[in-house]
Amino acid sequence: MNVLIVYAHPEPRSLNGALRDFAVEHLEAAGHAVQVTDLYAMNWKAAFDANDVTDRAPDARFDPALDSKHAFETGTQRDDIAREQDKLKWADAVILQFPLWWFSMPAIMKGWVERVYAYGFAYGVGVHSDRHWGDRYGEGSFAGKRAMVIVTTGGWESHYSARGINGPIDDVLFPIQHGILYYPGFDVLPPFVIYRTGRMDDVRFDETRAALGKRLDALWTAQPIPFRRQNAGDYEIPALTLKTEIAPEKVGFAAHLAHGQ
Amino acid sequence: MNVLIVYAHPEPRSLNGALRDFAVEHLEAAGHAVQVTDLYAMNWKAAFDANDVTDRAPDARFDPALDSKHAFETGTQRDDIAREQDKLKWADAVILQFPLWWFSMPAIMKGWVERVYAYGFAYGVGVHSDRHWGDRYGEGSFAGKRAMVIVTTGGWESHYSARGINGPIDDVLFPIQHGILYYPGFDVLPPFVIYRTGRMDDVRFDETRAALGKRLDALWTAQPIPFRRQNAGDYEIPALTLKTEIAPEKVGFAAHLAHGQ
Numbered sequence: 295m296n297v298l299i300v301y302a303h304p305e306p307r308s309l310n311g312a313l314r315d316f317a318v319e320h321l322e323a324a325g326h327a328v329q330v331t332d333l334y335a336m337n338w339k340a341a342f343d344a345n346d347v348t349d350r351a352p353d354a355r356f357d358p359a360l361d362s363k364h365a366f367e368t369g370t371q372r373d374d375i376a377r378e379q380d381k382l383k384w385a386d387a388v389i390l391q392f393p394l395w396w397f398s399m400p401a402i403m404k405g406w407v408e409r410v411y412a413y414g415f416a417y418g419v420g421v422h423s424d425r426h427w428g429d430r431y432g433e434g435s436f437a438g439k440r441a442m443v444i445v446t447t448g449g450w451e452s453h454y455s456a457r458g459i460n461g462p463i464d465d466v467l468f469p470i471q472h473g474i475l476y477y478p479g480f481d482v483l484p485p486f487v488i489y490r491t492g493r494m495d496d497v498r499f500d501e502t503r504a505a506l507g508k509r510l511d512a513l514w515t516a517q518p519i520p521f522r523r524q525n526a527g528d529y530e531i532p533a534l535t536l537k538t539e540i541a542p543e544k545v546g547f548a549a550h551l552a553h554g555q
Numbered sequence: 556m557n558v559l560i561v562y563a564h565p566e567p568r569s570l571n572g573a574l575r576d577f578a579v580e581h582l583e584a585a586g587h588a589v590q591v592t593d594l595y596a597m598n599w600k601a602a603f604d605a606n607d608v609t610d611r612a613p614d615a616r617f618d619p620a621l622d623s624k625h626a627f628e629t630g631t632q633r634d635d636i637a638r639e640q641d642k643l644k645w646a647d648a649v650i651l652q653f654p655l656w657w658f659s660m661p662a663i664m665k666g667w668v669e670r671v672y673a674y675g676f677a678y679g680v681g682v683h684s685d686r687h688w689g690d691r692y693g694e695g696s697f698a699g700k701r702a703m704v705i706v707t708t709g710g711w712e713s714h715y716s717a718r719g720i721n722g723p724i725d726d727v728l729f730p731i732q733h734g735i736l737y738y739p740g741f742d743v744l745p746p747f748v749i750y751r752t753g754r755m756d757d758v759r760f761d762e763t764r765a766a767l768g769k770r771l772d773a774l775w776t777a778q779p780i781p782f783r784r785q786n787a788g789d790y791e792i793p794a795l796t797l798k799t800e801i802a803p804e805k806v807g808f809a810a811h812l813a814h815g816q
Contacts, residue, residue: 304602304603304605304617304619305617305618305619308616308618340662341565341594341595341599341601341662341663342565342656342661342662343595344565344566355566356566357566358565359709393619395603396665396669396672396730396734396735397730397734398659398665398730400602400603400669401601401602401603401662401665401666401668401669402601402602404657404661404662405601405663407662408657408661408662431720448620450793452796453794453796455796456806457806459785459790459797460795461730461733461734461807462806465726465729465807466730468722468726469657469658469722472722473657473721524720529720532711533714533719534713534714534719534720535713535719535720536720544718545717546722546723546726546807546808546809547726550720550722
C-alpha cells in the first residue's frame with residue numbers, strides 16, 4: 295500500500311523527527327511505499343493567496359474559493375500545490391504528524407491544508423439536492439483512503455482528559471479529524487498521541503516506538519472513528535442538523551459519533 | 556482605549572476587508588486609538604523556525620519552546636515578532652478577525668500566534684506549586700485586557716448549531732477563545748460571527764455593520780465568556796482536572812464554563 299506522511303516540525307533532531315524516521319522504516323520494512331511531505335524542509339509556502347493562481351489578471355479581486363476552483367479546473371495551480379494533490383491521489387493512507395501548538399496543527403501544516411485542498415478537489419464536490427448535500431463527511435475525493443493523526447503534546451494526559459482543562463483530546467482534534475480528514479472522505483483512525491514530551495527517556499521512547507509500530511501495522515485493519523455520514527439519513531438537509539430522533543439527548547462534537555460501533 | 560485588530564484576509568475588497576475598515580472607523584470615531592496588524596498586507600512570515608532566533612549557533616538543535624524563551628529573554632527575537640509584542644502590550648483590547656478556513660483561523664494568523672506568543676510572554680509565566688500551576692487560564696501577561704473574535708463562515712448558522720454537523724460554533728472556536736486568548740489572560744467576549752457569507756446583499760451588509768458597531772460599543776462593558784480560572788479552586792493541581800464536586804455531570808469543553816454567570 296501507499297502511505298503519505300505529511301510532517302511538520304522545524305528540527306529533524308527532535309522526538310517528532312525520530313518518530314517520523316521510525317514510521318518510514320517500519321512501513322517500508324512491511325513492504326509499503328512511503329512518501330514524506332516534510333513541510334519545514336521544503337520551506338512550504340503557508341499563506342494561501344492570489345499568487346497560488348498562475349493565470350489571473352493582477353488587479354482582479356481574489357476570491358479564495360472561486361479562484362481555487364478556477365485554478366484547479368484549468369490546471370493553473372502552482373506546481374507545489376499540484377504535486378501535493380498528486381501525492382494525495384497516490385496514497386492509500388495519509389498520516390498527519392505534528393506537535394500540538396496552541397491546540398491545533400502548526401501554521402505551516404494548516405497552510406498545506408488550505409492550499410492543497412482545492413475547491414473541486416477536497417470541497418465543492420458532488421451534487422446538492424434535498425437528499426444529498428455535496429460529497430462530504432464520509433464521501434468525497436478521498437473516500438476509501440484512511441487517515442491518522444500522530445501528535446505530540448507538552449501537556450499531560452490528564453490535562454486532555456474528559457474533565458481536563460485543555461479539553462478532551464478527541465474534542466481538541468475534532469476540527470482536524472472530522473473537519474479536515476472526514477469531510478473530504480477519509481476513514482479516520484483513532485489518533486496516536488504522545489503526551490508530556492518533556493519527560494521522554496530511553497525506556498519511554500522505546501515503548502512509544504513499539505506502540506506506534508503496532509498502530510502502523512493496524513493501519514489497514516483498525517476500526518475508524520464512527521463519525522456519522524452526512525447523506526446517509528441521520529441529518530436534515532440542508533440544515534445539516536441531526537434529526538430529532540438521532541441521539542436526542544446529545545449536543546456538541548460527540549453527537550456526531552454513531553453509537554454501538 | 557487602545558485597540559489592536561489582528562486581521563487575516565488576502566483580499567482587501569472582501570467582506571472581511573469592508574468590516575475591518577468599518578471597525579477601524581467606528582472605533583476611532585468613538586475616540587479610541589486603533590492599530591491594525593494586516594497579516595497578508597505585511598507578508599507575515601507564518602512558519603515559526605530557527606530563523607526567528609537571531610543569535611543562535613547555526614548547527615545547534617532548535618527547540619521551539621526553549622529557543623523562544625532564550626530569544627525573548629535576551630532581546631534577540633526577530634524585529635517583526637518584537638513589534639507585535641509591543642502592540643499587544645499597548646492594547647487594552649485585541650480583536651482577531653478572520654474567515655473560518657477548515658474550522659480554524661487561516662495559517663497566516665496561526666503563525667502570528669506561534670511566533671508572537673513567546674515563552675515567558677504568553678506561556679511559561681508564573682510559579683508552579685501545588686496550589687498554582689503557572690499564570691494561565693485567567694491569569695498571565697494579558698490579564699486585564701479584553702479580546703474578541705470576528706469570524707465569517709461560508710456555512711449556515713444551522714450547520715454550526717448545537718446539533719449541526721460542523722459542531723457548535725462555541726466548540727469550534729474553543730481552541731482559539733479558551734486556548735489562545737483565555738490561556739494568556741485575556742477576558743474573552745462572545746464572538747461576532749457572520750454566517751453564510753455567499754448570501755450577503757446590501758440590506759444584510761447594513762444590518763451586519765450595525766450589529767458589529769453595537770458590539771464594538773460594548774467592548775468595555777460586555778460580560779466575558781465565564782471560563783473557569785485555573786488557579787481559583789475549581790481544578791486539581793497539577794492534574795488540572797475539574798474537582799469531582801465541580802459540575803460533576805459535565806465533560807468536554809462546556810464543563811469549563813462557570814454556571815450562573
